[in-house]
Amino acid sequence: MASxxxxxxxxxxxYTYTDENGVKRQRWETFNTNAEAxxxxxxxxxxxxxxxxxxxxxxxxxxxxxxxxxxxGVSTWAMSTYEGRKSLINHYINPILGDMQLEDxxxxxxxxxxxxxxxxxxxSSKYKRAKxxxxxxxxxxxxxxxxxxxxxxxxxxxxxxxxPVEHATLPKEEKTERNIWTAETLFKALDVCDDDILSLxxxxxxxxxxxxxxxxxxxxxxxxxxxTSIEQGRASIFVNKELQxxxxxxxxxxxxxxxxxxxxxxxxSTSTRLVLKEPKTKTSIRKVFLPKTVAEMLIARKKEIEELxxxxxxxxxDYQLVFCSTNGRPMEGQVIxxxxxxxxxxxxxxxxxxxxxxxxxxxxxxxxxxGDMKSVQGDSGHAxxxxxxxxxxHIIDDDRRMNAQRFEETFYSPKKEDSENEQKKAADSxxxxxxxxxxxxxxxxxxxxxxxxxxxxL
Numbered sequence: 045m046a047s048x049x050x051x052x053x054x055x056x057x058x059y060t061y062t063d064e065n066g067v068k069r070q071r072w073e074t075f076n077t078n079a080e081a082x083x084x085x086x087x088x089x090x091x092x093x094x095x096x097x098x099x100x101x102x103x104x105x106x107x108x109x110x111x112x113x114x115x116x117g118v119s120t121w122a123m124s125t126y127e128g129r130k131s132l133i134n135h136y137i138n139p140i141l142g143d144m145q146l147e148d149x150x151x152x153x154x155x156x157x158x159x160x161x162x163x164x165x166x167x168s169s170k171y172k173r174a175k176x177x178x179x180x181x182x183x184x185x186x187x188x189x190x191x192x193x194x195x196x197x198x199x200x201x202x203x204x205x206x207x208p209v210e211h212a213t214l215p216k217e218e219k220t221e222r223n224i225w226t227a228e229t230l231f232k233a234l235d236v237c238d239d240d241i242l243s244l245x246x247x248x249x250x251x252x253x254x255x256x257x258x259x260x261x262x263x264x265x266x267x268x269x270x271x272t273s274i275e276q277g278r279a280s281i282f283v284n285k286e287l288q289x290x291x292x293x294x295x296x297x298x299x300x301x302x303x304x305x306x307x308x309x310x311x312x313s314t315s316t317r318l319v320l321k322e323p324k325t326k327t328s329i330r331k332v333f334l335p336k337t338v339a340e341m342l343i344a345r346k347k348e349i350e351e352l353x354x355x356x357x358x359x360x361x362d363y364q365l366v367f368c369s370t371n372g373r374p375m376e377g378q379v380i381x382x383x384x385x386x387x388x389x390x391x392x393x394x395x396x397x398x399x400x401x402x403x404x405x406x407x408x409x410x411x412x413x414x415g416d417m418k419s420v421q422g423d424s425g426h427a428x429x430x431x432x433x434x435x436x437x438h439i440i441d442d443d444r445r446m447n448a449q450r451f452e453e454t455f456y457s458p459k460k461e462d463s464e465n466e467q468k469k470a471a472d473s474x475x476x477x478x479x480x481x482x483x484x485x486x487x488x489x490x491x492x493x494x495x496x497x498x499x500x501x502l
Contacts, residue, residue: 055081100201106142112194135167181215242383249401252332257286263364279339
């Protein structure tokens with residue numbers, strides 16, 4: 045059994061374990077909050093009762109990361125996060141620092157490591173090609189986030205006295221705006237698009253702010269396109285899952301966490317598997333209302349799938365997917381991406397990636413509703429409205445510039461016009477006064493003679 049002991053402002057989980065030599069030892073793991081300590085206490089007791097408990101005993105960085113992933117990562121990360129961080133460890137951390145003793149890792153060494161990473165060549169995998177020749181500042185920052193968390197765990201497990209990357213110097217990351225299509229470009233593309241599947245995908249991504257995996261994971265039981273709903277403007281989709289290709293190793297290590305359905309593998313030798321899984325965050329689960337035109341497109345797609353079922357009979361496997369091949373199997377993102385790239389090349393359209401349509405969608409929604417981030421967040425599935433503000437601040441800046449223009453027109457321009465009118469009136473009045481005085485002088489005969497004499501002498 046484990047217990048919790050309060051140590052000043054921190055909380056320690058205390059338990060007894062047997063080391064590799066059969067000697068009983070006591071360990072203290074320190075946490076910042078009582079809630080963290082309770083969570084770890086429950087985990088330790090469950091693993092001890094089931095005979096699966098392994099106390100953290102790492103001495104090198106690679107051993108720490110292995111324990112960190114098996115204890116913390118498996119219980120905390122989503123499948124895509126697990127795969128991504130495992131890749132960072134295998135490619136960029138263990139080959140460089142993996143053999144270092146934890147006690148030898150200093151802030152100076154870690155600062156140098158982060159700096160040198162910018163000259164390390166990016167690694168392409170079997171399924172994902174590296175976009176840049178060398179690691180970018182963004183990737184270095186992702187590695188830092190992983191290591192910062194791992195070292196924090198090492199401090200809690202009392203394997204290290206301090207976190208060596210707590211105040212690390214990181215390379216600056218220059219954010220570049222993603223190229224997006226304007227509505228005019230999108231509808232020009234739709235006019236020349238002769239691929240019904242791609243057309244439906246473009247319309248859904250634009251009108252519903254969907255991610256690729258969310259769109260490909262749509263099933264008919266989550267779509268309301270009844271005639272009554274369409275007529276009343278209530279047609280909608282319910283986003284509660286996504287299609288993803290995941291590594292078999294991640295599936296096994298995470299014990300199918302969050303997986304709703306595993307599709308049969310096309311090849312038994314493949315190291316990956318297509319799955320329908322829960323979204324990464326709870327806020328991604330959402331209801332999005334459909335424009336009537338897009339709802340009608342879904343009705344047409346449903347009719348097309350019914351015809352495929354009738355045509356292929358038992359060869360068609362019905363997974364209830366909106367986006368599926370002619371035999372009912374899931375349609376992967378590369379099919380949509382290839383079709384989009386072909387459309388762009390054939391019609392000389394601005395080059396974008398499919399995810400850019402989600403950005404176009406959110407951009408126009410912000411413009412149309414006057415910058416109401418909360419309602420847009422509901423459609424986009426961002427975890428916080430602040431994320432919408434951070435990514436789309438340029439849209440909000442447009443509205444703020446309009447505010448300045450409205451203030452100019454409402455409050456300042458009228459004052460300028462009034463001032464200019466008063467100056468004009470004063471000038472006109474002065475001109476009129478001079479003319480009146482001259483006429484009065486000319487009306488007197490002796491003054492008229494004097495003025496004529498003066499004029500001749502000039």
